[in-house]
Amino acid sequence: xxxxxxxxxxxxxxxxxxxxxxxxxxxxxxxxxxxxxxxxxxxxxxxxxxxxxxxxxxxxxxxxxxxxxxxxxxxxxxxxxxxxxxxxxxxxxxxxxxxxxxxxxxxxxxxxxxxxxxxxxxxxxxxxxxxxxxxxxxxxxxxxxxxxxxxxxxxxxxxxxxxxxxxxxxxxxxxxxxxxxx
Numbered sequence: 001x002x003x004x005x006x007x008x009x010x011x012x013x014x015x016x017x018x019x020x021x022x023x024x025x026x027x028x029x030x031x032x033x034x035x036x037x038x039x040x041x042x043x044x045x046x047x048x049x050x051x052x053x054x055x056x057x058x059x060x061x062x063x064x065x066x067x068x069x070x071x072x073x074x075x076x077x078x079x080x081x082x083x084x085x086x087x088x089x090x091x092x093x094x095x096x097x098x099x100x101x102x103x104x105x106x107x108x109x110x111x112x113x114x115x116x117x118x119x120x121x122x123x124x125x126x127x128x129x130x131x132x133x134x135x136x137x138x139x140x141x142x143x144x145x146x147x148x149x150x151x152x153x154x155x156x157x158x159x160x161x162x163x164x165x166x167x168x169x170x171x172x173x174x175x176x177x178x179x180x181x182x
Contacts, residue, residue, distance in 0.1 A: 018048040020073045020118075044118035047071030050097070053130035055112050063101040063133050065112045071124060074116035078123075083108035085129060093117075106135040139171070140164035 015021060021043045024036040053067040065079055079099045080088040091101055104110055110133045116124040145160025163171040 015043075015045055017046045018071055018073075019045050021045070041120070042073075044073050044120050044122055046122050047074050047116040047118050047124040049125040050077065050114040050116055050127040053112055053114055053127050055101075055110065055130045055133045057133060057135065058100070061103070061106075061135070063104050063110055063135075064098060065101060065114070065130065066098045067114050067127060067130075069097045069116065071116040071118070073118050074124070075119050076117040078115050078117065080113050080126075082111050082113075082129075085111055088113065104135060107137070109134050134166055136169055137166040139169075140166060 010025075012021070012023075023039040023043070026036045027034045048070045050067040051070050053065060055063050055065045058064050067077070069077075075095060077094050077097070077099070079091045079094065079101075081091050081101060081104070082088045083105075092099065099114075101110065101112075112130040114127045142161035142164060145162065147157075147159060159176070165171075
């Protein structure tokens, strides 16, 4: 249709988040239309945050972090780690939907969050926080089993307990202390 003027700009007010847009323009006059002029690059809107982050220990002592990419145009992901869920440290980036946290601190818990980045540098919001991963940690105090009735001076006193790991590591040693009082 005729515009009645010679516009040199236009605004797209219909853009949606998590999309890629490609634009082209052409001019028309009574003699016909020009060829299209294509925008030099795609335009990306804010990507959707990654979903369902999950972390698991691996056999070599590292932690594998995985997530669902719901931003089809994302080409990079930033992974952050936290011991307490409040203070976050950026670990690095990955071009795919997983990241291996090598040599994590074994004395703290780990939880992760991820954000996506478009090719033109727009960041998503952060994902929800992953499950908590605990690497090797000292066990909780054992739970006493049964102590029998009084024993005579020449007998033995058997004791039992249940190992209470924090991190599912089996018991590898024990220490028993006793004290005699008269």
